[in-house]
Amino acid sequence: MYVFGYGSLVSPISAGRTLGRxxxxxxxxRLRGHRRDWGVGVPLAFDDGTRATGAFLDVQPDTGPGSVVLGTLLAVSPSELVMLEAREAQYDTVEVTAAIESESVLAGPVFAFMGRAEHRADPDLVLPSRYLELVTLAVATRGEAFAEEYWATTAPTDLPRHDGPYRFADPIRERAARP
Known part of the structure; x- marks a missing residue:
């Protein structure tokens, strides 16, 4: 089975840290019939003492023309999927196999993490600069063509940024993300 990575899971380092491998x-x-935006809010504690709701990437169904999201496929075992679900606590695990386009031969179903409605309703989001840097670096290391398409399939954001290291306010989510 696979997880469609479209944010921090485009980073092998980030995925590997959670999976311990x-x-x-x-x-x-590519995930057809979807859009990527900065819509999921996650409570954070920044090292400078600030508590805020951080904006994280999300994919949601979209029937508009050209609705497609570029990402990656992460092969996982059933127990690894459970580990990722703990990390992605504000998201539902949705099977998206029929909407996936890839040159790879799939050896099982593909799942994507989609933000739950109650975590998409916060109007006071801040964009953690460290998260943006993680995603930007992961995308850039895949080459110019990948990066151009990735950012072209990502909704732009004008959210205020907050610099510095952060932790997830929920200790269970923090342990799942950074065991």
Whole structure:
């Protein structure tokens, strides 16, 4: 089985940290009929003492023309999927196999994490600069063509940014993300 990575899971380092193993290959894939935005709010505690709701990337169904999201495929075992679900606590696990386009031969179903409605309703989001840097670096290391398409399939944001290290306010989510 696979997880469609479209944010921090495009980073082999981020995925590997949660899974406790080296992640070598993340083949490119596209998720048709969806859009990517900065809509999921997650309570954070920044090292400077600030508590805020951080904006994180999300994918949601979208029937508009050209609705497609570029990302990656992360091969996981059933127990690893459970580990990722703990990390992605504000998201539902949704099977999206039929909407996936990839040059890779799929050996099982594909799941994507989609933000729950109650975590998409916060009007006072801040964009954690460290998260943006993590995603930007992961995307850039995949090459110019990937990066151009990735950002073209990501809704722009004008959210205020908050610099510095942060932790997830929920200690269970923090342990799942950074065991």
């Amino acid at each position: 080296y992640v070598e290959e993340l083949p490119a894939a």
